[in-house]
Amino acid sequence: MEKYIPLLRRTGLFDGISDNEIISLLRCLDARVRTYNRGEYVIHEGDVLSSMFILLSGTVHIQRDDYWGRHNIISKIAPGEVFGEAYTGDEVMLSDAVATEDASVMSLSTRGILFPCSSSCAFHGILIRNLYSLLASRNRNLVRKIGYLSKPTIREKVLSYLSDEAKRAGTGSFTIPFSREQLASYLSVDRSALSRELSKLKAEGIIDFRKDRFTIITTVQDE
Numbered sequence: 001m002e003k004y005i006p007l008l009r010r011t012g013l014f015d016g017i018s019d020n021e022i023i024s025l026l027r028c029l030d031a032r033v034r035t036y037n038r039g040e041y042v043i044h045e046g047d048v049l050s051s052m053f054i055l056l057s058g059t060v061h062i063q064r065d066d067y068w069g070r071h072n073i074i075s076k077i078a079p080g081e082v083f084g085e086a087y088t089g090d091e092v093m094l095s096d097a098v099a100t101e102d103a104s105v106m107s108l109s110t111r112g113i114l115f116p117c118s119s120s121c122a123f124h125g126i127l128i129r130n131l132y133s134l135l136a137s138r139n140r141n142l143v144r145k146i147g148y149l150s151k152p153t154i155r156e157k158v159l160s161y162l163s164d165e166a167k168r169a170g171t172g173s174f175t176i177p178f179s180r181e182q183l184a185s186y187l188s189v190d191r192s193a194l195s196r197e198l199s200k201l202k203a204e205g206i207i208d209f210r211k212d213r214f215t216i217i218t219t220v221q222d223e
Helices: 002-011 019-028 110-114 122-149 154-169 180-187 191-203
Strands: 032-036 041-043 051-057 060-065 071-077 096-099 103-109 173-175 207-210 213-216
Touching: 002 019, 002 051, 019 122, 051 110, 071 122, 071 180, 103 110, 110 122, 122 154, 122 180, 154 173, 154 180, 154 191, 154 213, 180 191, 191 207
Parallel strands: none
Antiparallel strands: 032 103, 041 096, 051 103, 060 071, 060 096, 173 213, 207 213
């Protein structure tokens, strides 16, 4: 497990915990690593979870499928990110987690987090505080997405999303983590309508883009 420590530190879950303490925690939390092929489900909606997960490699989408098999992407998980952490205490998963490319995933027992071992290590308390911070961050991201979806037009959804991505990158030129189809799913809009709106924004000189690379050129004027 030692080889995963540099990546595990990127999760924020182990902030303030030494490498040796991380190894001890991984044993305490019954850490296990499993690989998934592209298209394979890591978690199914309705699964009862007793673990939370850290993506070690590849990509995973958290998504919900409707009766007709259409996907609604809730979030994209990148290596070093945690998922399933909101379903502690044997909770039922309300969405799917799907590997969108070959992926390696580490599972950690949530029971081991909620009910520390008899030694009650000081760093276990740090782990719980870090988990709370991750949950708070996840909630903020969901609120941000609700903000996109609440916009009345596709143009406003797109501009709101791109504005936040630019702020996150700290520059007007940035790369988004979605393909066109995935972005349409994430914003809950029709893919063709999204492409038309992006083309209009580009023609109007508001944005420029090439594949997943975007540049915000001018400030949008209120109508």
